[in-house]
Amino acid sequence: MELYDAINRRRDTRAEFTGAPIPDDVLTRVLSAAHAAPSVGMSQPWDFVLVRSRSTREAFHSHVASERDVFAASLSGERAETFNRIKIEGILESTLGIVVGYDPTRGGPAVLGRHAIADAGLYSAVLAIQNLWLAATAEGLGVGWVSFYREEFLSSLVGLPEQVRPIAWLCVGPVADLPDVPDLERFGWRHRSPLETVVHEERYSPR
Numbered sequence: 669m670e671l672y673d674a675i676n677r678r679r680d681t682r683a684e685f686t687g688a689p690i691p692d693d694v695l696t697r698v699l700s701a702a703h704a705a706p707s708v709g710m711s712q713p714w715d716f717v718l719v720r721s722r723s724t725r726e727a728f729h730s731h732v733a734s735e736r737d738v739f740a741a742s743l744s745g746e747r748a749e750t751f752n753r754i755k756i757e758g759i760l761e762s763t764l765g766i767v768v769g770y771d772p773t774r775g776g777p778a779v780l781g782r783h784a785i786a787d788a789g790l791y792s793a794v795l796a797i798q799n800l801w802l803a804a805t806a807e808g809l810g811v812g813w814v815s816f817y818r819e820e821f822l823s824s825l826v827g828l829p830e831q832v833r834p835i836a837w838l839c840v841g842p843v844a845d846l847p848d849v850p851d852l853e854r855f856g857w858r859h860r861s862p863l864e865t866v867v868h869e870e871r872y873s874p875r
């Protein structure tokens with residue numbers, strides 16, 4: 669798949685997982701793509717915990733369901749009704765859960781390029797996720813990012829050490845198809861904005 673095809677075909681996937689196995693070589697290529705991401709000071713501050721266990725996934729699924737309720741309780745009227753129709757995860761339907769950790773201690777105390785901007789480490793870990801997502805798309809796999817969780821819960825569920833922050837649970841696996849339209853657009857939650865609304869010439873211009 670061409671790079672721009674992968675960028676445009678990539679979709680957050682929830683309902684389309686088939687549960688079919690992921691061949692080992694495919695998984696290795698996808699994880700290698702993640703590990704090839706740029707990182708501040710070459711710190712490579714990411715970890716990937718591969719979760720196949722049904723019981724771990726069930727525990728996470730039930731935690732996410734309760735966090736979904738927390739968010740739903742903050743909504744009213746049309747927002748509540750629209751959210752009610754949206755599936756926000758495919759934890760049990762996907763083949764694999766990947767918990768992505770961010771470790772700010774990776775690379776030692778003097779990370780080149782991070783002295784003034786601590787978040788540069790987090791940016792790096794997120795780039796690994798984007799690489800993973802695009803590589804998975806090119807391999808015909810779906811990826812769904814789940815963020816409806818409390819960090820302490822997920823850390824303890826998969827045994828992350830104190831300094832490693834869980835920044836994503838990714839649902840990964842073969843899919844029946846990748847929808848053309850993002851779910852949030854399809855269900856009327858929110859639409860993508862046109863490019864010209866976010867590009868500024870020379871100085872930021874309020875719209």
Ligand SMILES: Cc1cc2nc3c(=O)[nH]c(=O)nc-3n(C[C@H](O)[C@H](O)[C@H](O)COP(=O)(O)O)c2cc1C
Pocket residue numbers: 678679680681682755756757813814815816849850851852
């Ligand atoms: C940091 C982050 C967290 C997200 N968390 C969730 C989530 O918890 N549940 C969900 O269904 N989608 C989640 N998404 C997916 C977005 O809803 C999705 O990317 C967006 O609607 C655009 O759709 P697309 O990725 O299919 O283009 C998340 C995406 C990102 C980048």
